[in-house]
């Protein structure tokens with residue numbers, strides 16, 4: 245594994261301390277873990293599918309509870325996009341079970357209630373998974389994971405990483421948008437511009453030669469070129485949906 249060693253000069257952490265985390269393009273670290281859905285072997289068990297491995301600081305805390313209700317409500321949508329969700333925190337299995345039962349039985353958030361969490365939530369009391377993925381960031385907390393989100397593709401490669409601090413609940417529409425954008429980029433060999441949503445114009449990769457630059461300006465394989473390096477084309481929402489549901 246090609247992990248980067250990062251030095252943290254934050255005042256809470258001695259300069260000698262370091263931690264490793266996978267980077268975009270690295271193979272995701274492998275692990276075997278106990279979860280609320282039984283043992284999982286990662287990433288082998290998820291080959292051929294996308295996975296979102298995300299950490300939360302602690303069970304029975306309010307921001308995390310709002311996040312789980314939201315992610316739990318969206319699980320089917322992620323499944324339909326060939327993506328499995330996997331949660332992790334530095335809590336034990338019985339705490340996870342009790343918390344998920346409480347969420348289903350008692351908690352309502354933004355009209356979402358009676359939400360059953362069917363995706364695996366990893367018992368990581370040993371911090372094995374959190375440490376492998378650099379989810380414990382001592383300047384924020386030495387005992388709990390920050391809100392990390394790792395997007396791992398069907399070949400087990402880390403494709404995107406988002407980190408949020410303890411106090412900030414994540415935007416799950418953005419997590420879904422990022423997943424669909426990467427799947428669209430892979431399927432159609434394009435890139436997606438700022439704030440892109442399925443159905444919006446996509447970016448055609450910049451011309452790598454004068455000939456291609458001319459072709460682009462002549463309108464070949466593009467719908468619009470504002471200049472030779474800024475060309476877009478249309479891909480319908482329906483065509484994207486066909487690709488991601490394969």
Ligand code: BEZ
Nearest residue numbers: 301305306307308410411
């Ligand atoms: C929360 O989920 O509410 C939370 C967890 C850890 C620190 C701060 C807030």
